[in-house]
Amino acid sequence: MATHNKVIGGVEVSEPSLVDKILNWLQRGYSNYIFRTVIQALVTIWAVTTFTFFLVRLMPGNPVEVYIAQIINTENLTYEEAYSRAASQFSFDLDASPVEQYVDYMGALLQGDLGTSITSTGTRVLDQILRFLPWTLFSAGAGLLVSFILGLFLGMLMAYYRNSPLDHILSFISAIFSAVPNYIFGLLILVVFGVQLKWFNVGDMRGTYDPSLTPAFTLEFILDILQHAFLPILTYVLGTLGTWMLSTKSSTMSVLGEDYINVAEARGLPQSRIILSYVGRNAALPLFTLLAISIGFVLGGSVLIEELYVYKGLGSFLFQSISQRDYTSMQGVFLVITISVVLSNFAADLLYSRLDPRVRISGER
Amino acid sequence: MTTQATTPQVIVEDRSFFKPILDRLKIFWIGVTRNKSGFVGFLGLMFYVIVVIFGPVFVAFDDEVKLDQIAAPPGARVQLLTRVENVGTYTSLESLQGKTVGIVTNTGGELMVEDYLEKNPDAFTVEDERWRSGRGLDNMLDNLDAGDVDAMLIFSETVKRDVNEQTYPDLRVSNESLGQSYILGTDTQGRDIFTHIINGGRSLIMTALLAGFLSTMIALIFGAVAALVGGIVDRILTSIANFILVIPRFPLLVVLAALTNLNNFVLLAVLIAVLSWPVLMRAIRSQVLSLRERDYVEAAVALDLGMRHIIMREILPNMISFVAINLIFAVTGAMYEQIGLIFLGMAPINDYSWGVMLYFGRTRGTIFNPDSAMMVLAPVLAIAFFQVSMVLFARALEEIFNPRLRASV
Numbered sequence: 027m028a029t030h031n032k033v034i035g036g037v038e039v040s041e042p043s044l045v046d047k048i049l050n051w052l053q054r055g056y057s058n059y060i061f062r063t064v065i066q067a068l069v070t071i072w073a074v075t076t077f078t079f080f081l082v083r084l085m086p087g088n089p090v091e092v093y094i095a096q097i098i099n100t101e102n103l104t105y106e107e108a109y110s111r112a113a114s115q116f117s118f119d120l121d122a123s124p125v126e127q128y129v130d131y132m133g134a135l136l137q138g139d140l141g142t143s144i145t146s147t148g149t150r151v152l153d154q155i156l157r158f159l160p161w162t163l164f165s166a167g168a169g170l171l172v173s174f175i176l177g178l179f180l181g182m183l184m185a186y187y188r189n190s191p192l193d194h195i196l197s198f199i200s201a202i203f204s205a206v207p208n209y210i211f212g213l214l215i216l217v218v219f220g221v222q223l224k225w226f227n228v229g230d231m232r233g234t235y236d237p238s239l240t241p242a243f244t245l246e247f248i249l250d251i252l253q254h255a256f257l258p259i260l261t262y263v264l265g266t267l268g269t270w271m272l273s274t275k276s277s278t279m280s281v282l283g284e285d286y287i288n289v290a291e292a293r294g295l296p297q298s299r300i301i302l303s304y305v306g307r308n309a310a311l312p313l314f315t316l317l318a319i320s321i322g323f324v325l326g327g328s329v330l331i332e333e334l335y336v337y338k339g340l341g342s343f344l345f346q347s348i349s350q351r352d353y354t355s356m357q358g359v360f361l362v363i364t365i366s367v368v369l370s371n372f373a374a375d376l377l378y379s380r381l382d383p384r385v386r387i388s389g390e391r
Numbered sequence: 392m393t394t395q396a397t398t399p400q401v402i403v404e405d406r407s408f409f410k411p412i413l414d415r416l417k418i419f420w421i422g423v424t425r426n427k428s429g430f431v432g433f434l435g436l437m438f439y440v441i442v443v444i445f446g447p448v449f450v451a452f453d454d455e456v457k458l459d460q461i462a463a464p465p466g467a468r469v470q471l472l473t474r475v476e477n478v479g480t481y482t483s484l485e486s487l488q489g490k491t492v493g494i495v496t497n498t499g500g501e502l503m504v505e506d507y508l509e510k511n512p513d514a515f516t517v518e519d520e521r522w523r524s525g526r527g528l529d530n531m532l533d534n535l536d537a538g539d540v541d542a543m544l545i546f547s548e549t550v551k552r553d554v555n556e557q558t559y560p561d562l563r564v565s566n567e568s569l570g571q572s573y574i575l576g577t578d579t580q581g582r583d584i585f586t587h588i589i590n591g592g593r594s595l596i597m598t599a600l601l602a603g604f605l606s607t608m609i610a611l612i613f614g615a616v617a618a619l620v621g622g623i624v625d626r627i628l629t630s631i632a633n634f635i636l637v638i639p640r641f642p643l644l645v646v647l648a649a650l651t652n653l654n655n656f657v658l659l660a661v662l663i664a665v666l667s668w669p670v671l672m673r674a675i676r677s678q679v680l681s682l683r684e685r686d687y688v689e690a691a692v693a694l695d696l697g698m699r700h701i702i703m704r705e706i707l708p709n710m711i712s713f714v715a716i717n718l719i720f721a722v723t724g725a726m727y728e729q730i731g732l733i734f735l736g737m738a739p740i741n742d743y744s745w746g747v748m749l750y751f752g753r754t755r756g757t758i759f760n761p762d763s764a765m766m767v768l769a770p771v772l773a774i775a776f777f778q779v780s781m782v783l784f785a786r787a788l789e790e791i792f793n794p795r796l797r798a799s800v
Contacts, residue, residue: 070637077638081646198428205782206775207727209734213749213758213771221761228759319636319670326639330731334753344642345735348649360646367639 059379067372074364079131082357093144093353114142140358145350151358154343159362161234162332162339165255166324169262174317176263177270178310182301184271185278185309200271208265209330215257216334231257232336258337262324273316278309307381314378321370325363419791429787435780443596446589452743457581458522459498459546460573462763467577469499469570470550472535473542478565481542484514491516493534493543495527499581500544503570528553536561544569576765578748579757588769591744592777598656598729603722605664607671611714614675615702618683629676632669640666644728648737659738663725671717678713682706712792719785723778730774745770 097108134141140151180200184193220228235241236250281287282305290300328341336342340359347355424430460467473481481487484507492515494500504517518540520527528549535543536559547567554562575584617628643666653659682688688705696704732738733746736754740747748770757763 070634073634074638081650201428201782201786202779205723205778207730207778209731210771210775210778213752213767214775216758217764217767217771221759222764322637322639323641326641326643327731329642329645330734333735341642345645348645348737351649356646356649360642363639363642364637368637371637 060376063372063375063379067368070368071365074368075132075135075361076128078357078361078364079128081360082353093351096351140361141354143347143352143355145347145352145355151355154355155340155358155362158338158340158343159366161255161337162325162328162341163366164251165258165337165339166262166328168255169259170266170317170320170324172259173263173266173270174313177267178274178306178313180267181271181274182278182306182309184275185282188275188279196271197275200268200275203264203268204272205268206265208261208327209334211264212257212261212331212334215261234338254337257335258328258331258339261331261335262327265327266320266324269316269320270313273313274309277312278305281305281308284308311378311382314374314381317374318371321374322367325367325370421791426787426790428783429790432780432783432785432787435776436784439592439596439777439780442589443593447593450586450589452590453583453586454743455502455582456497457499457502457546457577459495459500459528459549460577460581462579462757462760462766463546463548463573463577463581464762465574465576465765466572467547468568468572469503469544470547470564471542471566471569472532472545472550472554472562473565474535474538474561475563477541478563480565482566483569487515487542489515490541491518491539493517493531493540494519495531495545496521498522498544499546499570503544532559532562575769578766579751579755579763584748584765584769587743587748588745588773591748591770592773594656594742595726595729595744595746596777598660599722599725601657602660602663602667602725602729603718605660606667606721606725607714607718609664609668610671610675610717613668614672615679615706617672618676618679619698619702625676629673632672635666636669636673638666641728641731644732645735645737648732653732653737654739656739656742659729659732660725663728667721667724667728671721674717675710675714678710679706682709712788715792716785716788719781719788723781726774726778726781745773 094105094108094112097103097111098105101108103111138152140155143149143151143154180196184196184200187193216228219225220231231254234251234254235247236254239247239250241247287300287304290304295304325341328339329345330341331337332339332342333345340363344356344359344363346352347359471481471483481490484492484504492504494504494517496519501519508514508517518531518534520531520534522528528545531540531543532554534540542565550564554564573583573585575588578584578587613628613632617625644662647653647662648659651658651662653662683706688701691701691705729738730746730749733740733744734749734753736750738746740750748766752758752767752770757766
């Protein structure tokens with residue numbers, strides 16, 4: 027590296043060049059945990075967008091060509107007409123080289139342009155997504171939060187009363203819950219409680235809210251939303267609860283063996299404080315790494331759960347666009363789901379570093 | 392805490408061939424029976440193995456459409472219907488020798504009579520009516536009522552629905568347990584659900600095993616290579632793993648299935664495997680990293696025993712339990728994704744399986760029909776018990792591989 031050497035007091039000292047300074051600054055910045063997490067999230071989002079770009083274009087049976095053939099057949103257009111129509115809907119120039127297409131696509135994405143829907147002409151994909159996204163984030167987020175808290179509580183209970191009948195029962199239950207797929211729970215709920223025992227009216231529970239109500243910040247509307255989201259949330263909880271319970275139990279057991287717990291007890295600290303600040307906090311830490319995986323799992327599973335309950339969120343929209351071969355919508359929804367996962371992971375990382383200062387310093391987890 | 396015994400020990404190696412195998416079996420058995428829920432899982436798994444391998448040999452897949460048995464509840468059977476005065480006389484097919492028997496085409500009754508006539512060609516004359524959206528049934532009931540036929544065979548659910556004191560005061564059931572009873576009832580086409588459950592697991596379980604095996608293999612190879620080679624290879628493999636990990640797997644599978652027109656099970660297994668290795672790969676990588684630092688591995692390196700010896704003899708045996716347990720979880724994961732895809736109609740549905748039964752539940756509305764609950768419940772429970780057995784068995788394995796337990800043998 028080009029350096030200007032200076033002689034100070036007989037000792038040769040190298041003065042860093044501008045490049046070195048920038049590198050040094052970047053390196054120091056990179057050792058900052060938050061900075062690094064942001065960079066990682068951005069790189070992942072970039073990689074995911076690139077991946078979706080090539081996913082739709084480079085697959086066998088190029089969807090664009092398939093779509094062109096489809097409009098030629100159905101609407102009796104010439105190839106050129108169909109071609110230009112497809113180009114405008116996928117919002118990129120089909121004549122351009124793949125690199126130029128890629129640049130255009132990324133440019134459009136940065137402006138929030140995800141193209142227009144193929145099947146419902148004139149609808150912007152982004153508008154559709156913004157309509158459906160909140161419902162999925164709400165139901166999946168609530169499900170994850172409830173099961174996380176419940177799992178933490180039950181798992182700690184199991185660890186405290188280990189080898190008691192309570193522990194054995196809860197262990198068995200959590201093993202079952204962690205094994206059975208969430209859509210199987212969904213089907214059981216629908217068939218047993220909805221259709222056979224008639225505890226609720228299956229038809230009434232469909233959709234995200236009662237269409238006769240106008241969306242407003244009223245108690246009636248909020249209760250209606252909760253009623254419609256109840257089954258999806260319950261299913262998400264049942265589907266993830268077992269994993270939380272088992273992981274909390276094992277992490278709590280390892281914390282209970284630590285010396286600082288003995289010391290805290292010897293100091294005569296109140297039990298409530300030991301449980302919350304000493305055991306709970308440390309036992310919950312390893313669970314945050316699991317949270318990252320389970321966010322993706324729950325959001326991904328929403329395709330099945332929302333389709334099952336006819337809950338009009340992003341998952342059911344993804345399925346709908348796939349079955350209608352609406353490639354632009356499909357690409358957009360997939361991108362948004364993935365970015366939601368990346369951002370949720372990012373949030374989990376930040377929360378983790380707030381709870382465990384060691385992460386910020388050493389950067390390892 | 393007990394202190395380590397300091398007396399020098401002389402290790403005598405048992406050279407007999409069967410000893411290690413017997414020891415292992417003994418450990419396995421103790422481990423499996425010690426943990427009650429693990430034992431349940433083990434039994435459940437054995438049950439599935441038997442059903443999947445031998446079930447189809449004994450219970451043939453029923454694909455005969457029977458119009459009068461649409462979505463029959465468990466226990467429903469074919470019944471013999473006669474006029475009041477003949478209730479005591481005509482109680483079985485044998486007692487109808489030389490008489491006239493009425494049936495309706497494509498019903499359980501027709502199939503029974505066909506079977507009987509194959510063995511006894513001259514047993515009785517058969518009068519039949521075409522079904523034609525149920526009209527045939529009414530015609531035949533009228534024939535019976537008028538005395539044109541002596542008895543008729545119909546399905547118990549049809550009797551409950553159509554024959555009562557008001558509609559046909561002169562008709563009575565003389566034998567209500569004729570023919571086979573359907574343990575789980577029939578589906579919306581009158582086909583025996585039980586045979587579908589027995590026959591519908593094989594393709595799913597094979598695909599899940601293949602996917603789980605492939606995914607574990609990829610994880611094992613990539614994890615070991617990343618940890619042992621290190622440097623840029625490690626960084627590339629870890630980045631790929633982290634990247635795949637962040638993409639929600641199921642939506643990607645759905646998208647890929649739609650784009651590739653997924654139509655065979657091997658491709659499905661490969662797709663699932665390619666997307667599911669990262670979690671295990673990262674775990675194996677960190678295990679190998681920590682194992683590499685152990686004294687005995689360093690001793691092996693110092694003794695220059697060779698890479699092959701170090702991997703096969705020092706590192707792998709210490710991870711085999713971990714890998715085995717994760718293989719099981721990989722299989723349950725593959726099962727989840729596979730059935731999910733089939734449920735949505737995105738994976739091969741020409742081969743009838745538990746997943747396809749759920750798919751029909753969704754697309755034909757059987758989920759919401761109280762009469763056809765079994766069509767959904769049976770595959771749901773089959774899948775749920777399989778997954779539970781797998782997980783319970785994996786937990787028993789954890790105990791089997793626990794060194795403290797091994798020491799007690």
